[in-house]
Amino acid sequence: MAGGNTRNSKRVLASDPALALPLQLGRKPKALADDDDIVCELCQLGDREDQLLLCDRCDQGFHSTCHRPIVFRIPSGPWLCHRCSSTRRPSIKEFPLVQTKIINFFRIQKSFHLGEGPKKRKRSSSKFVKKKSRRLLAFVPSKDPFQRLKQMASLATAMTCSGVKYSNELTYVPGLAPRAANNPSLEKGGMQVMNREDKAAYDQCKEMCTRGACPPLLVKFDPHEGFVVEADGCIKDFTIVAEYTGDVDYMSKRKHDDGDSLMGLLFTEKQSKDLVICPDNRGNIARFVSGINNHTREGKKKQNLRSVRFNIDGEAHALLIAIRDIHKGERLYYDYNGYQQDYPTEHFV
């Protein structure tokens, strides 16, 4: 938020490849302090590069980057500082580790039972050295059913706290963009069509999720980044980790949306036809994955996923794919600015 243009940037996550996004034209957030005498409660300084936000309840000023957690999204309306909001916001209440509750939350099909592990495959060897396959891989769920239950409970906790219902599909809601608008042939420059082998891996991921064989991921809470996602087992390079899901809407209708999780889905010749995925009401684990800081070398080194858009059966989809082997305990990161530098990440850790 320190950058001069940040206040005006539209926070849309952009898959690789993505095109320029429209800017949100300068609407001054009510929460920004106008008075030159106001200083930050925490650093006691007034004017600095970043925004001085004014708490709507206690009237104290806070620099967006002094405040904890850092305020990445300039509020367009009234804003409460951490002290005032903590008296209102319910503390994180862990989702109960009860199998039936988790089955209902994720609408897992009845065939799910805790004893079910991944099917074993015989290893085969060949005397010919195969060229390294660049086919996408389906994720491998954790073998231990209790570990899978803990992973699902962690996601259910984060989703409940964020007021988001679980959906592992793109959703088309009356009043938003219709399914017919999701036409990848409109993509400027074209969109890669998912081939048969990759589609089989994608279908396998979807099918596993419906029976509770979730990707080996844990959602945790970090005081700086909010909810974050960590690998709870080894994830191999080129694995499909998750599809980015949520309600599909026209980008033009979301110009003044305060959300920080919009994902570009379709970039066409006509801006009025561009689409975004909005995971505010419905979504899955993808919406909790962190972004790299595009401005530092350390930030860029953290990237272990890439967001890629595919034409799958005549519709655009955005997938998060591992770009190297990821070890258990590693936090997941991808580049929110897959193509253009529109998402402000200069204060990302």
Ligand SMILES: C[S@@+](CC[C@H](N)C(=O)[O-])C[C@H]1O[C@@H](n2cnc3c(N)ncnc32)[C@H](O)[C@@H]1O
């Ligand atoms: C797509 S959301 C990710 C989920 C979010 N952490 C949550 O709790 O809902 C993007 C927001 O997460 C936070 N975030 C993501 N990556 C971050 C990073 N590397 N450092 C600090 N905050 C980060 C920022 O607040 C950002 O606007």
